[in-house]
Amino acid sequence: MLPLRAPQKPAQPPLPQAGSAAVRARWACAPALAWLALAAAVAGATGGCSSAEVELQKLTEKADFHYRLANGYFHSGSVDLAIRELIAALEVQPMHADSRYLYGFILFGRKRYEEASEHFRKALQAKPDFYAARNILGATYIEMERYFDAIAVLEVLTREPRYTTPYHAYNNLGLAYLRQGDLKQAEKNFRMAVFVNPKFCQGYRNLGTVSMAQRDYAGAVEHMTEAVSRCPRYAELHLQFGEALEADRRFDDADKAFQRCAELAGESPIGRRCKARLRNAAGGSGWNHAAVDP
Secondary structure, three states, X not given: OOOOOOXXXXXXXXXXXXXXXXXXXXXXXXXXXXXXXHHHHHHOOOOOOOHHHHHHHHHHHHHHHHHHHHHHHHHOOOHHHHHHHHHHHHHHOOOXXXXXXXXXXXXXXXXXXXXXXXXXXXXXXXXXXXXXXXXXXHHHHHHOOOHHHHHHHHHHHHOOOOOOOHHHHHHHHHHHHHHHOOHHHHHHHHHHHHHHOOOOXXXXXXXXXXXXXXXXXXXXXXXXXXXXXXXXXXXXXXXXXXXXXXXXXXXXXXXXXXXXXXXXXXXXXXXXHHHHHOOOOOOOOOOOHHHOOO
């Protein structure tokens, strides 16, 4: 998760299995239909699922079908086609939770946060235990600068024993407090994130951000060392590591961190930033030592 920027998004969002609602509806009707066949054969009785239940089952199956297509398109990179199928699913069943979640996820990636939040809220209305939707709703509120709303949404997840990745909620809570300037609460939640998941490199990174804000540069170096050791191929971590080393006056080590960042990021914007920070980079401007406190 990036500090003071958009919360980390997984390369593929943790989507629930499509078709589950349809399967439940089908099995709900099956015993009644079996009884109906037997009773009709024996005594000509009538019964079974109501026409409304049968129609709901059909609509759910149709929405699930469009969702599965959308999910496939999304993961293959055909996002516009995915949106087309999501719209079709929601026309059939407006409270289809999986479709609401995926549509919101796409809009979040496009920074259309107001629209995304509406989809996540409706996903939660349809499926209150949809924890992934709750977590990203909190992240969306952070991007909308609705920090109190974000905290209210996310704190629920930290108390939910069935939520299997609570470190994401703690990390997002830390970001909400960090954006508010509450470094104490931010640090508390980031520490909980890495306590729950010691391999969570973004938690260590965000602890480094807090330490930098507190001018505890040695502490920032310690946290960033943990971050890069756990996610060594994440270029932006090496950039922040170099910045912490620079602030701690460890200039040669900072050079090595910026060099590693440049190697990993190439000609991307991050790579160019890292090259510009190298003291001996060809054409680079070097460090701004005046920005570092003595």
